Amino acid sequence: MALRKYIFSVDHKIVGMQYLCTGLVMAFVGGYLAYVFRHQLAWPNEPVPLFGMVGPDQYNASVTMHGTIMVFWVAMPILLSGFGNYLLPLMIGAPDMAFPRLNMMSFWTFFLSTLLLMSSFLVPGGAASGGWTSYPPLAASPGLSGVEWGGHLWILAVALEFASMLMGGINFLTTTLTMRAPGMTLFRMPILVWMLNIASLVFMFSVGPLIAGAFMLLADRLFQTGFFLPQSGGDPLLFQHLFWFFGHPEVYVLLFPALGIIAEVMTVFARKPFFGYRPLIYASLIASVLSFLVWAHHQFISGMDPRLAAPFSITTIIISVPFAVAIFSYIATLWGGSIELKTPMIFALGMLAEFLVGGVTGIFNGSAAADIYLHDTYFVVAHFHYTLFPVTFLAGFAGIYFWYPKWFGRLMNETWGKIHAVLTIISFNVTFLPLFAIGLVGHQRRIFDPSLFDYLQPFQHLHVISTWGFIILFLSQIIFVVNFIASLCYGPIATRNPWSAATLEWLAPSPPGHGNFEEPPVVHRGPYDYSLPGLTGKDWKNQTEAV
Amino acid sequence: MTKQSLINIWLGLLLLLGLSLLLGSWGHVVLATSLIFTIALLKAGLVVYYYMGLKWEPKYIALIILSGILCLILLYFALVPDIVYRYGG
Amino acid sequence: MKSSVPIWRLGIWWFLGSEIVVFGGLIVCYLLYRFHHPEWASEAAHTLTWVGAVNTVVLLTSSLTMILAHHEVEHGNARSGATYLGLTILAGIIFLLLKSYEYHHEITEGFLPSRSLFWSFYFLMTALHGLHIVGGLVANVVVWSGLKRRFATHRIESVGLYWHFVDVVWIFLFPLLYLSASGGMR
Numbered sequence: 001m002a003l004r005k006y007i008f009s010v011d012h013k014i015v016g017m018q019y020l021c022t023g024l025v026m027a028f029v030g031g032y033l034a035y036v037f038r039h040q041l042a043w044p045n046e047p048v049p050l051f052g053m054v055g056p057d058q059y060n061a062s063v064t065m066h067g068t069i070m071v072f073w074v075a076m077p078i079l080l081s082g083f084g085n086y087l088l089p090l091m092i093g094a095p096d097m098a099f100p101r102l103n104m105m106s107f108w109t110f111f112l113s114t115l116l117l118m119s120s121f122l123v124p125g126g127a128a129s130g131g132w133t134s135y136p137p138l139a140a141s142p143g144l145s146g147v148e149w150g151g152h153l154w155i156l157a158v159a160l161e162f163a164s165m166l167m168g169g170i171n172f173l174t175t176t177l178t179m180r181a182p183g184m185t186l187f188r189m190p191i192l193v194w195m196l197n198i199a200s201l202v203f204m205f206s207v208g209p210l211i212a213g214a215f216m217l218l219a220d221r222l223f224q225t226g227f228f229l230p231q232s233g234g235d236p237l238l239f240q241h242l243f244w245f246f247g248h249p250e251v252y253v254l255l256f257p258a259l260g261i262i263a264e265v266m267t268v269f270a271r272k273p274f275f276g277y278r279p280l281i282y283a284s285l286i287a288s289v290l291s292f293l294v295w296a297h298h299q300f301i302s303g304m305d306p307r308l309a310a311p312f313s314i315t316t317i318i319i320s321v322p323f324a325v326a327i328f329s330y331i332a333t334l335w336g337g338s339i340e341l342k343t344p345m346i347f348a349l350g351m352l353a354e355f356l357v358g359g360v361t362g363i364f365n366g367s368a369a370a371d372i373y374l375h376d377t378y379f380v381v382a383h384f385h386y387t388l389f390p391v392t393f394l395a396g397f398a399g400i401y402f403w404y405p406k407w408f409g410r411l412m413n414e415t416w417g418k419i420h421a422v423l424t425i426i427s428f429n430v431t432f433l434p435l436f437a438i439g440l441v442g443h444q445r446r447i448f449d450p451s452l453f454d455y456l457q458p459f460q461h462l463h464v465i466s467t468w469g470f471i472i473l474f475l476s477q478i479i480f481v482v483n484f485i486a487s488l489c490y491g492p493i494a495t496r497n498p499w500s501a502a503t504l505e506w507l508a509p510s511p512p513g514h515g516n517f518e519e520p521p522v523v524h525r526g527p528y529d530y531s532l533p534g535l536t537g538k539d540w541k542n543q544t545e546a547v
Numbered sequence: 548m549t550k551q552s553l554i555n556i557w558l559g560l561l562l563l564l565g566l567s568l569l570l571g572s573w574g575h576v577v578l579a580t581s582l583i584f585t586i587a588l589l590k591a592g593l594v595v596y597y598y599m600g601l602k603w604e605p606k607y608i609a610l611i612i613l614s615g616i617l618c619l620i621l622l623y624f625a626l627v628p629d630i631v632y633r634y635g636g
Numbered sequence: 637m638k639s640s641v642p643i644w645r646l647g648i649w650w651f652l653g654s655e656i657v658v659f660g661g662l663i664v665c666y667l668l669y670r671f672h673h674p675e676w677a678s679e680a681a682h683t684l685t686w687v688g689a690v691n692t693v694v695l696l697t698s699s700l701t702m703i704l705a706h707h708e709v710e711h712g713n714a715r716s717g718a719t720y721l722g723l724t725i726l727a728g729i730i731f732l733l734l735k736s737y738e739y740h741h742e743i744t745e746g747f748l749p750s751r752s753l754f755w756s757f758y759f760l761m762t763a764l765h766g767l768h769i770v771g772g773l774v775a776n777v778v779v780w781s782g783l784k785r786r787f788a789t790h791r792i793e794s795v796g797l798y799w800h801f802v803d804v805v806w807i808f809l810f811p812l813l814y815l816s817a818s819g820g821m822r
């Protein structure tokens with residue numbers, strides 16, 4: 001019975017939790033790998049506590065696996081599948097997903113891919129070490145990278161993970177189109193629901209060519225074909241194109257759900273309707289279309305036709321317009337609100353501010369002229385960590401603290417939550433701000449031992465600061481884990497709607513039972529009716545309350 | 548659709564296949580190839596439109612397919628300078 | 637705005653949408669390389685065009701029997717629906733047999749995937765397509781065995797949509813790998 005209920009469950013809530021927990025566990029694996037190579041960078045060739053000596057091969061493998069895990073096994077499952085599976089049916093007033101069994105299959109496919117990926121640490125030759133982008137020819141021939149099984153397993157695991165996310169995306173889109181509660185028109189849906197669907201669409205149409213590319217890469221490794229090997233008439237550049245045709249939209253696949261999460265959090269804790277709901281949706285749709293037109297900004301120095309550089313620079317700069325619209329909507333939502341700095345809100349504000357830094361530095365990288373210097377330096381590393389860390393972790397934590405009472409019927413400890421939030425945000429900046437500086441002086445990525453380069457010596461202290469920042473960041477998460485687990489038993493009991501929020505999921509019991517709602521909800525109004533005048537005792541109306 | 552019209556579509560498909568086989572041995576390669584692919588598009592169109600029932604689906608179903616194809620066209624033309632002409636290679 | 641498409645059919649359409657970009661991505665790569673390597677014509681001349689043509693007929697016919705099976709089941713004739721679906725399954729098996737004959741022939745002649753990029757593409761694309769045929773066959777058998785017990789129009793329509801899609805993929809693979817690639821038939 002318990003097996004049916006908690007392990008092989010078809011309930012969207014259990015599947016969502018399974019994704020979320022797997023993602024959180026993998027975050028610690030990814031974080032541990034980061035600790036290993038950050039220690040090596042700060043104190044080269046000193047033994048790493050809890051690991052030992054780091055060799056160049058291990059360094060390469062840990063950098064590769066850190067990137068792979070954090071993007072595909074942490075950010076994707078937490079943001080898209082975890083929050084999406086749990087919340088999407090609840091937010092549109094549906095009893096479950098459109099295809100519950102497909103949903104379960106999606107998680108177990110994902111779990112299998114996780115096992116495959118983790119097993120690559122154990123095979124002879126070690127885990128994949130061709131970078132998280134897995135560029136050929138290095139990644140296409142085991143002879144070059146010296147990694148045989150780890151590389152095969154990496155490709156298989158990533159392809160399986162894509163398949164599981166595709167199953168999830170099909171489910172999200174079908175559920176949203178067919179299972180909305182009566183009265184839940186498209187423009188009465190919470191922003192998170194919109195964002196999850198846009199993300200699924202973007203993922204679905206960008207990932208196909210890379211799946212094809214993964215098959216080709218695997219064939220190159222296993223069957224001595226030469227799809228990406230110049231000596232056989234293949235072209236390594238093709239893989240880069242396939243990778244980034246997916247890779248850039250992928251950033252938005254992660255960003256959109258994060259924007260959705262903080263929209264839900266901010267409207268509640270600013271007690272205001274979302275400013276510019278429709279403009280935000282339209283801006284996101286435009287950005288999702290544009291996201292297919294910018295990918296080659298990752299390849300300005302790859303040897304591609306320089307005539308492509310100008311158009312891709314221009315589209316990259318154009319794409320910042322819809323995102324500027326989005327950011328202004330969020331700021332205008334906060335403007336004049338009665339802001340309550342609860343833990344989720346601190347994280348949401350942190351996400352908005354830090355992501356802005358990431359977005360603005362992206363404009364430098366997106367301009368071909370500047371990028372020729374900046375490419376493959378720590379500036380780029382800092383840039384994308386300023387986008388992906390806030391998106392994954394700050395928005396992720398905002399969502400976890402926010403919906404925890406709905407999931408488990410208890411609230412998380414607020415004081416420790418705030419300490420966690422402040423420590424995380426500060427130590428994140430301590431970790432990554434120095435990397436901008438290191439990058440600007442010309443420090444290339446993927447250098448095993450910076451002490452071998454004389455011109456980098458004056459900047460070694462920045463590596464040390466960054467690593468200390470990371471160690472504090474990593475240790476701060478212990479607060480979260482303890483809070484998360486302890487609150488399951490000792491947290492204050494939550495009512496159905498502890499935050500006075502207006503969307504449908506707060507109508508269901510905490511935690512919601514099988515089928516979610518006691519009676520099917522009927523929707524009469526938009527999702528963010530806060531600070532309504534003339535009410536006594538409360539300032540909001542749930543979406544089901546009559547106009 | 549009646550059984551007979553389904554069979555008629557199949558006959559049309561076979562006819563088109565025969566036509567493209569004939570074109571395969573035609574000396575004018577460029578014209579033959581473009582005709583062969585026009586025929587392939589036509590065949591695929593018949594199957595999708597009638598057998599898969601796109602004709603009776605709401606418009607947004609066609610939009611799903613078209614978005615996919617649009618992405619592919621975009622990818623193809625963006626890659627022509629790099630892969631077909633191998634700039635600098 | 638409520639959707640008028642039933643849930644399961646909408647799900648299949650989304651699934652096919654994501655399949656289009658996978659196969660399409662492979663075809664895009666093939667075309668890009670094909671235009672860069674005009675010398676592939678001589679390699680492609682070694683594909684067995686007539687076997688490919690027969691296989692195209694087989695798949696087109698299987699699409700017909702599939703839609704007829706759906707047609708019959710929709711009109712309440714589960715028995716003849718099962719017959720047509722059985723014919724579809726048979727056609728799928730014939731396709732795979734002919735395909736393996738081709739593989740056997742090519743491999744014994746020395747045309748291995750590693751021989752040249754054309755053969756790499758040939759084997760990868762046909763193998764991926766063949767795997768889809770196998771998957772479709774499994775689904776068809778599942779539906780076929782359930783058909784006798786109860787009517788399930790939507791199940792047969794689901795597998796039908798998928799089967800037609802696999803047929804459409806072949807409609808493009810055939811001219812890509814056999815016809816135009818050779819620049820003329822032998």
Ligand SMILES: [Cu+2]
Nearest residue numbers: 248295297298
């Ligand atoms: Cu990008």
